[in-house]
Amino acid sequence: MTQAAVSADHPVFERIKSEIDEQDVVLFMKGTPVFPQCGFSAAVVQILSQMDVKFKGVNVLDDTDVREGIKHYSNWPTIPQLYVRGEFVGGCDIIREMFENGELQQFLVDKGIQQAS
Amino acid sequence: MTVADTIREKLTRAFSPAVLEIIDESHLHAGHVGARTEGESHFRVHMTSAAFDGVSRIERQRQVHKVLADELAGPIHALALKIDSA
Numbered sequence: 001m002t003q004a005a006v007s008a009d010h011p012v013f014e015r016i017k018s019e020i021d022e023q024d025v026v027l028f029m030k031g032t033p034v035f036p037q038c039g040f041s042a043a044v045v046q047i048l049s050q051m052d053v054k055f056k057g058v059n060v061l062d063d064t065d066v067r068e069g070i071k072h073y074s075n076w077p078t079i080p081q082l083y084v085r086g087e088f089v090g091g092c093d094i095i096r097e098m099f100e101n102g103e104l105q106q107f108l109v110d111k112g113i114q115q116a117s
Numbered sequence: 118m119t120v121a122d123t124i125r126e127k128l129t130r131a132f133s134p135a136v137l138e139i140i141d142e143s144h145l146h147a148g149h150v151g152a153r154t155e156g157e158s159h160f161r162v163h164m165t166s167a168a169f170d171g172v173s174r175i176e177r178q179r180q181v182h183k184v185l186a187d188e189l190a191g192p193i194h195a196l197a198l199k200i201d202s203a
Contacts, residue, residue, distance in 0.1 A: 040195065077182050077189050078196070093198050094174050 012069035019066075020083045024113055025055035028070050029080040033057040040092040041080040047099045053108065085111050120157040120192050124185060128164060131184045135203050136165035146195070158194040167203040174200075 020026050025048070031037030033045050033055070048055050060067035060079055071077050074088045082089045089095065089107070098104035108114040118126075121139050128137060140161040143153075162181075169177050177200040182189060189196065 040197075075179060077186075088175070090175055091178070094178070097174070097199070 010069055010072055012065040013073055016066060016069055016073050019056075019058055020086055023056040024085055024111075025053055026058060026083045027055050027080055028058045028060055028066070028083075030059070030061050032059050037061060038079070040078075043092055044080045044082060044095050047095060047104070051099075051105065051108070051114070053113065084108070084113065120188060121160070123188060124160065124162065127184050127188075128162070128181070131180075132164065132166040132168045134164045134166040134168075136163065136201075138163040142197075153192060153194070157192055160193060160195070161197040161199075163199045165201045165203055169200055169202040172202070 027033075027041075027044060027048065029036060029038070029041035029045065031041055033049075036042035036045050045057070058066065060070060067079070070079070070081060074081050076088070076091060078091050080092055080095075082091075082095055084107070090098070095104065098107065105114065109116045121141055124139055125137065128134060140163075141157060142159045142161055143156040146159045147156075164181075172180070178198050181198055181200065185193065185196070
């Protein structure tokens with residue numbers, strides 16, 4: 001399928017793409033970083049905050065199109081979803097696992113988001 | 118058949134896992150959005166299978182999501198996955 005066809009099927013894809021392009025680290029989540037409304041979203045917010053990573057939270061509860069669209073855009077059926085420099089990194093399980101074994105820190109260093117400690 | 122039984126049957130058929138643990142955590146979420154009054158809405162699955170050798174984390178989860186697409190679109194509100202290769 002061409003990109004144009006995909007965009008025509010899902011007009012919201014362009015809005016999602018601009019969100020992802022706008023900032024290095026973007027978290028699609030339920031609620032806001034200050035007031036997450038789901039335990040899985042809260043867990044990822046906590047990890048990013050603990051690592052002192054600057055990120056933008058996109059509250060999918062504010063926008064049904066984004067809430068459904070992001071699932072198709074990422075080919076991922078659940079929220080939260082973390083994007084780093086336009087790349088889909090994973091949902092809560094993957095982020096937590098990467099954080100616990102140190103891979104997330106290395107990944108962010110490799111992407112130039114964080115300094116090596 | 119319960120939702121847990123369906124998950125077990127579908128994952129067993131698709132991945133022949135060496136380890137398959139399905140934990141119903143719905144009681145931890147009773148009363149909040151997405152929790153069904155009849156329960157069986159929030160699950161945690163630990164699975165180990167040789168089918169995941171050389172498969173990335175994201176792809177492993179995508180394969181599981183695909184096998185359980187009907188359940189994810191229906192009764193399952195949350196599915197935490199820990200998937201290892203054998």
